[in-house]
Amino acid sequence: MSRLFASLAAASVPVRYLQLDPYWYSNQHVWEPDPSLYGANGLPGLVEAINGTKLLLYHNFWYRDTQQLYAARGWNFSTFVPGYRFLNWGRPRNIFQVHPTQAFEFFDLLFGEYAKQNVLMGVEVDFLDWMQLTIPALFSELDGGHYYLKGLADAALKHGVSHQLCMSM
Numbered sequence: 497m498s499r500l501f502a503s504l505a506a507a508s509v510p511v512r513y514l515q516l517d518p519y520w521y522s523n524q525h526v527w528e529p530d531p532s533l534y535g536a537n538g539l540p541g542l543v544e545a546i547n548g549t550k551l552l553l554y555h556n557f558w559y560r561d562t563q564q565l566y567a568a569r570g571w572n573f574s575t576f577v578p579g580y581r582f583l584n585w586g587r588p589r590n591i592f593q594v595h596p597t598q599a600f601e602f603f604d605l606l607f608g609e610y611a612k613q614n615v616l617m618g619v620e621v622d623f624l625d626w627m628q629l630t631i632p633a634l635f636s637e638l639d640g641g642h643y644y645l646k647g648l649a650d651a652a653l654k655h656g657v658s659h660q661l662c663m664s665m
Contacts, residue, residue, distance in 0.1 A: 498545040505547055513617045515552040527555055527606060539615040550617035552660070553610070598638040599647025604654060611655040618658035621648065625663045 504511055521527050529538045537544070539551060594602040610616035645661075652659045 500547060500548040511546075511549050513550050513552050514555070515620065517554045518556065520553060528551075538611050538613075539610070543615045551615050552618040552620060552658070553616060554620045554622065556606060556622040561654060588648065594644070596643035596647065599644045600650050601647075603648050603651035607651050607655040607657050616655070616657055618660060619652070620660040622662040624661055625665045 501511065520529060520533070529542075531538070534542050543550060607616065607619070648659065651657075
């Protein structure tokens, strides 16, 4: 990839960011780079290899064990968000989303981690239609959808991160 970006720079083709789709993270449960793809230097190493071009990182849903997996990495959500919880979209499913009233704290934590590494220019939040249709609790509370999206937007603003909202209704 570094050769591609060197070629683009040599041809005076401006590149503002590189978007990484769902396969950038290590598994569907934890929003961190797959070491088999990015090596020991992770995303900072990738950004350095592509001439400092920042990244737009994809995310969609979280999973039943996301909280425990992050806790194992030292991200203790109970410290950051008292009573932290996910909402799910049905009994047999494993897809969850953060509670609307805790969206800011959750996204502030995630965006802050990547802002510290100086790699993040933006995020893509996908499947907003699925959230609205399949996680009724996200929208059954008065202004639940508003608080969820406002929390996301406020965290993005705090860290200077753009966000792209996909598949909205």
